[in-house]
Amino acid sequence: MNLKIAVLPGDGIGPEISEQGVNVMKAVCEKFGHTATYEYALCGAAAIDAVGDPFPEETFKICMDADAVLFSAVGDPRFDNDPTAKVRPEQGLLAMRMKLGLYANIRPIETFDCLIHKSPLKDEIVRGADFVCIRELTGGMYFGEKYQDNDKAYDTNAYTRHEVERILEVGYEFAARRNKHLTVVDKANVLASSRLWRQVAKEQEVKHPDIKTDYMFVDNASMRMILEPTFFDVMVTENTFGDILTDEGSCITGSMGLLPSASTGEHTPVFEPVHGSWPQAKGLNIANPLAQILSVAMLFEYFNLMEEGKLIRQAVSASLDADVRTPEIQVEGGAKYGTKEVGAWIVDYIRKA
Numbered sequence: 001m002n003l004k005i006a007v008l009p010g011d012g013i014g015p016e017i018s019e020q021g022v023n024v025m026k027a028v029c030e031k032f033g034h035t036a037t038y039e040y041a042l043c044g045a046a047a048i049d050a051v052g053d054p055f056p057e058e059t060f061k062i063c064m065d066a067d068a069v070l071f072s073a074v075g076d077p078r079f080d081n082d083p084t085a086k087v088r089p090e091q092g093l094l095a096m097r098m099k100l101g102l103y104a105n106i107r108p109i110e111t112f113d114c115l116i117h118k119s120p121l122k123d124e125i126v127r128g129a130d131f132v133c134i135r136e137l138t139g140g141m142y143f144g145e146k147y148q149d150n151d152k153a154y155d156t157n158a159y160t161r162h163e164v165e166r167i168l169e170v171g172y173e174f175a176a177r178r179n180k181h182l183t184v185v186d187k188a189n190v191l192a193s194s195r196l197w198r199q200v201a202k203e204q205e206v207k208h209p210d211i212k213t214d215y216m217f218v219d220n221a222s223m224r225m226i227l228e229p230t231f232f233d234v235m236v237t238e239n240t241f242g243d244i245l246t247d248e249g250s251c252i253t254g255s256m257g258l259l260p261s262a263s264t265g266e267h268t269p270v271f272e273p274v275h276g277s278w279p280q281a282k283g284l285n286i287a288n289p290l291a292q293i294l295s296v297a298m299l300f301e302y303f304n305l306m307e308e309g310k311l312i313r314q315a316v317s318a319s320l321d322a323d324v325r326t327p328e329i330q331v332e333g334g335a336k337y338g339t340k341e342v343g344a345w346i347v348d349y350i351r352k353a
């Protein structure tokens with residue numbers, strides 16, 4: 001296969017983990033006889049500094065022209081601490097989602113046995129938790145009509161039938177490939193938008209008799225994720241609920257630095273770590289590259305290159321088992337590996353496999 005990759009390293013630790021992701025991708029391509037080209041583009045604070053726009057037209061073109069985007073992270077404290085800033089790095093992320101029509105955000109929540117002790121939950125509760133949250137990404141309050149003056153403000157949580165139908169379908173696709181259990185998360189006891197979700201879901205449920213569909217209010221779902229995370233297989237929900245629940249999900253497993261994600265939809269799909277740009281660690285060679293590397297696995301799997309994805313996952317597990325780990329997950333007394341060293345170890349494992 002020949003793949004054209006747009007690489008968007010972004011801000012903070014972004015460029016460092018991006019480099020390791022690309023190295024792993026190159027090693028896998030070489031191993032399996034694929035070719036790939038890499039076109040780099042600016043986004044986030046780096047793009048604001050260079051051209052005053054967090055998702056410049058040039059970057060958009062490069063993304064549209066690619067088969068996949070390998071994205072790292074955006075965000076910079078200079079903008080967070082400045083309430084008067086007219087443009088912010090995060091707007092680049094939202095613009096990218098909208099312009100590429102990335103309506104489905106796929107966030108796997110996985111446990112790694114050797115990191116379970118890092119979970120804030122008890123071992124027996126979290127062990128074996130393995131589910132995917134499918135978050136709707138281009139609708140709801142994020143993009144609905146907004147208003148703000150000194151006395152009043154609102155955001156509109158609007159959804160159309162079409163938007164709900166297509167994201168539920170993604171949920172059913174994942175459930176069919178996994179353990180055939182889909183949980184639709186909404187707030188249908190209060191919100192009209194949620195009642196439309198539930199109505200559409202009930203219609204779609206009968207078309208998927210092989211999948212067990214259940215319905216859960218979002219407040220209950222947030223509780224269930226803590227009390228019994230192993231209950232879930234695939235969860236599908238709207239944009240804002242998904243934003244909140246996936247942060248909860250990413251930390252209950254104790255392996256936040258290892259979680260990748262994919263955003264797919266109308267145009268080029270984007271693969272990125274769940275974690276942010278961690279500006280304080282920039283340039284220190286301490287950031288964990290595993291979430292980025294696992295995003296490369298998701299990228300291959302998106303193109304049905306399952307063996308390629310599997311080899312990356314194996315390499316990542318092997319690195320953890322060998323205690324080749326960045327400082328935040330290293331065992332006591334273990335050697336401290338940097339971002340580059342972990343990446344290089346994984347590349348080497350792939351070459352020798």
Ligand code: IPM
Nearest residue numbers: 090091093094242243244246
């Ligand atoms: C996420 C982030 C973004 C969101 C922010 C940075 C705009 O929190 O990807 O979950 O709210 O969607």
Ligand code: MN
Nearest residue numbers: 243244246247
């Ligand atoms: Mn979020």
